[in-house]
Amino acid sequence: GAVVSQHPSRVICKSGTSVKIECRSLDFQATTMFWYRQFPKQSLMLMATSNEGSKATYEQGVEKDKFLINHASLTLSTLTVTSAHPEDSSFYICSVRDWGSGELFFGEGSRLTVL
Amino acid sequence: EDQVTQSPEALRLQEGESSSLNCSYTVSGLRGLFWYRQDPGKGPEFLFTLYSAGEEKEKERLKATLTKKESFLHITAPKPEDSATYLCAVQAIGGATNKLIFGTGTLLAVQP
Secondary structure, three states: OOOEEEEOOEEEEOOOOOEEEEEEEOOOOOOEEEEEEEOOOOOOEEEEEEEOOOOOEEOOOOOOOOEEEEEEEOOEEEEEEOOOOHHHOEEEEEEEEOOOOOOEEEOOOEEEEEO | OOEEEEEOOEEEEEOOOOEEEEEEEEOOOEEEEEEEEEOOOOOOEEEEEEOOOOOEEEEOOEEEEEOOOEEEEEEOOOOHHHOEEEEEEEEEOOOOOOOOEEOOOEEEEEEO
8 A cells, every 4th residue: 555645646726826735654654754856757856855843954956945844743744835836837746765674655746737 | 976867768669578778877886776667647666676786686577687887677578557657766875865866767668
């Protein structure tokens, strides 16, 4: 069964609005979760590392004020795209690492379309 | 700069026609190389992790191999359900422990 659950799977919003995406770790507690973004025909790019109880760590070039990450519990991380614009339209995927096996499990992804 | 290049970009096979996908990588030191399968509109599904040159892993019709410069994903007698995008990613020693660098993938289409 699924190890990581993401919601919503698809969202369409108007330019200027904010959108929240949830990522839940179903099988184990995750002090760290990861947010990736994937544009069509491009590779997955790590956006940020979400740390439970502390600030997220953002990759170079990712605006922390635009992509707000909250990791309030050991099983839930949220990504909020603030004041979304059409160029933010993308496939956002979260992942969780099982530190025991080393495997990185991905959620089903969330397709964001900004009109 | 750490880099991953996958080839071909797209591959069309007839059912039963075996082939290989390539993943070339450049890293200062390899902690691990990962293969994932991604279906359209879905998140990647883990297939294999390889850690050192010479290592091989198999799962059903798939076999992954690793050298110091590249990895191959061999597909033996593929079936239409093997159609997907196959992603390769590397994790570098000395880099952020959580960061995977992905290639752009190979889109595989297996025709019946």
